[in-house]
Amino acid sequence: MTTFAPYIEYARKAFAREATYRIELIAEIGSVVLRVYLLRSLWTALYAHNAAPTGLPLHSMITYTTVALLMSLVLEVDGTRVIREKLREGGIAVDLMKPIVVPFAYFSDGIGQTLLHAAAIVPSLLFALLLVRIDVPSLPVLAIFCCSLALGYGVNFFVNFLMNGVAFWTLETFGLQLIVRWISDLLSGQILPLSFFPGWFGRAVFALPFAAIYSTPLLVYVGIIPPAKWAAALAVQAAWLAATAGASFLLWRAASRRVVVQGG
Amino acid sequence: MPFAARAAGASAAKNACVPLIVTRDLRKVFRNAKRFPGALGALRGLFSPVYEDRVAVAGLSMEIERGEFIGYIGPNGAGKSTTIKMLTGILVPSAGEVEVAGIVPHRKRRENARNIGVVFGQRTQLYWDLPLVDSFELLRAIYGIPQDRYRRSLDAFIELLEMGDFLRTPVRQLSLGQRMRGDFAAAMLHEPPILYLDEPTIGLDVVAKEAIRTFVARVNREQGTTIILTTHDLADVERLCRRIVLIDHGRAIFDGPIERIKNEYGRERTLVVRFTETTSAPTIPGARLESVEGMTARFVFDRATQRVDRLVREVSDRYSVEDIAIEEPELEGIIRHIYTQGYAGEERSA
Structure with a gap:
């Protein structure tokens, strides 16, 4: 008998827990607004001296970076970070002694954190709008953007899960964490559109799972992915979601056979 | 139907005369990468790791009946925690058999989890940043405890453990004694037939210790909960347990009533x-x-x-x-003697 009740409760408690860190949330909003302003200045300066790259005028570029920053409010929540922390401190034993599917619990915990941070999008957006003007696409585009964002959220969760899951073998993943974070920031299209990368590298980055996290929803939003290609783009995201979820399942199965809880 | 009654009832019907917990020649061997000293050594370990086997539990056989209160003791590194982890299903044995209430724990971890409650003295399962009662609500959802039954057991715990004053206090603001009481309630909210206690009184003052002991004794007596207590505080054992399992180097070197160990060594x-x-x-x-x-x-x-x-x-x-x-002689003196001199049972000469 599996019910969702425990997992809904995990999400609610994570939401409540995150809400106790009010200052952190306010700082996060401030940081996003500041970065929106800085990136607007940066792109404006760059565009003043160069011809606009393929089909991306300045206002689209500013829209892209602003939406990317707002997305980061929910996508930078790493609900699986607890795996690493709990393995180090041995707290994972407590979770494993409960009648729950532990990865589901962590996913729900992540959802709860995400929902709270999502609440920060509204004030961030309002402040950002005082500094920049962003394009607002039509309703169908917004709807597809949301679907694409949801798929990207899933891929992001499982990429993080795989990365943190390595801790089952190494216990220490900080180095890996840094490398993957750098690669992911650059290759997911969070910092700049992937179409900026030249030649074979430009084509290769679209073949990586990171592109499914930020790039696809953002390119849908700014209209570089036209309605005719929506289905294909979302199918690629769904495929990455299935692949990373499958890999996570295998990793968890192998990991739970060799849980070495620290201490004692 | 409440799940606890269902789970316990089903296994009771199936194994009416089988002990609640059985281990047979249970073994656990850990394979660790050997570490070499210095920076070069670390590099060597990275590229050509050498593995060492460490036997944590070396053929443990024991049977525990329903309603027993076992003191599971032994020096640090004797294999106590490893055994408990195998009984809870979070560690897979290297060899041998283990069965808890008719379930092989590591095969059916979640099913086994419904039958057990666990308290760690050095670790909390409570949400650090949230009021104590929030952790109880989460557990209610996890175990699917019906609202009325939850209310009833929570009220009972609030009274027994005197938690009324700090139920709505964030856990990080609780004293150790209050937090431990919260952890006990958390472990028992779903009324498990089996309770594992891992150093539950560590760091507590005498009054808090006594409160916990009285509570645990009562649970064992009135609800017939089977309890396995792991501790270094032998006063806990002397006060609460009728039977001692003494483990050293992964083997049970004594298993019997406290009176017997006292008679042999006393x-x-x-x-x-x-x-x-x-x-x-x-x-x-x-x-x-x-x-x-x-x-x-x-x-x-x-x-x-x-x-x-x-x-x-x-x-x-x-x-x-x-x-x-x-x-x-006090139990503590006897146990100290066994840790340092080894156990030789009846053959030991005075």
């Missing part, structure tokens, strides 16, 4: 004699002088071979005595 008694004047190197035939401090001397003798009345007569015939007392 053969030694100490005769404390206080003389009226300073007496250097006093002797009594049949007893060994342990120490002299001022006018007080301590003699150790074997209760099985020496009669107390004769020793008392000897000493008062020979010396001018002010006071005589006989000390019985």
Whole structure:
């Protein structure tokens, strides 16, 4: 008998827990607004001296970076970070002694954190709008953007899960964490559109799972992915979601056979 | 139907006369990468790791009946925690068998989890940043406890553990004693038939310790909960447990009632004699002088071979005595002796 009740409760408690860190949330909003302003200045300066790259005028570029920053409010929540922390401190034993599917619990915990941070999008957006003007696409585009964002959220969760899951073998993943974070920031299209990368590298980055996290929803939003290609783009995201979820399942199965809880 | 009754009921019907917990030749061997000293050593370990096997549990067989209160003791690194982890299903044994309430824990971890409650003295399962009651609500959802039953058991715990004052306080603001009471309630909210306690009184003051002991004894007596207590505080064991399983180097070196370990090792008694004047190197035939401090001397003798009345007569015939007392060994002394000297059961000579 599996019910969702425990997992809904995990999400609610994570939401409540995150809400106790009010200052952190306010700082996060401030940081996003500041970065929106800085990136607007940066792109404006760059565009003043160069011809606009393929089909991306300045206002689209500013829209892209602003939406990317707002997305980061929910996508930078790493609900699986607890795996690493709990393995180090041995707290994972407590979770494993409960009648729950532990990865589901962590996913729900992540959802709860995400929902709270999502609440920060509204004030961030309002402040950002005082500094920049962003394009607002039509309703169908917004709807597809949301679907694409949801798929990207899933891929992001499982990429993080795989990365943190390595801790089952190494216990220490900080180095890996840094490398993957750098690669992911650059290759997911969070910092700049992937179409900026030249030649074979430009084509290769679209073949990586990171592109499914930020790039696809953002390119849908700014209209570089036209309605005719929506289905294909979302199918690629769904495929990455299935692949990373499958890999996570295998990793968890192998990991739970060799849980070495620290201490004692 | 409440799940706890269902789970326990189903296994009870299936295994009416089988012990609740059974292990047979249970083994756990850890394979660790050997570490070499220094930076070069670390590099060497990285590229050509050498593995070492460490036997944590080396063939443990025991049976525990419903309603027992077991003191599971042994020195650090003896294999206690490893055993508990195998019983809870979070560690897979290397060899041997283990069954808890008719379930092989590591095969059906989640099913087994419904039958057990676990309290770690050094680790909390409560949400650090949230009010205590929030953790209980999460557990209600996890175990699917019906609202009315949840309300009833929570009220009972609030009263028994006197938690009313801090139910709505964030856990990080609780004292250790309050937090432990919260952890006990959290472990037992789903009324598990089996309770594992891992050093539950560590760091507590005497009053808090006593409150926890009284509570645990009551749970065992009134609800028939089977309890396995792992601790270094032998006063806990002496006060609560009827049976001791003593483990060392991964093996059970003693398994039986506390009285038996006391009888086997408690053969030694100490005769404390206080003389009226300073007496250097006093002797009594049949007893060994342990120490002299001022006018007080301590003699150790074997209760099985020496009669107390004769020793008392000897000493008062020979010396001018002010006071005589006989000390019985405490469990702690016995266990300390076994840790350092090893256990030899009946064959041990005094």
